[in-house]
Amino acid sequence: MHAHDVAALYEAMRRYGVPGTLEPADPERPDGPWRVVGDDGRGGRQDITDEVLATVAAAERRQPGRGFVIPA
Secondary structure (H helix, E strand, O other), X not given: OEHHHHHXXXXXXXXXXXXXXXXXXXXXXXXXXXXXXXXXXOOOEEEOHHHHHHHHHHHHHOOOOOOOOOOO
């Protein structure tokens, strides 16, 4: 994932309640590749980019189960 994708992923993570922290893979190059890191359960951090991308993609494909659909 590159820097131009970060804002959209950040917004989707917050919208769907997906935990994780976005950070550049190389802190010296914030315009390069980015990753999502999360707590590994032992006080450390691990790269969870693939899991987060899959979770967000699945959440965006879900259809509402209840409610009204109002055409625009």
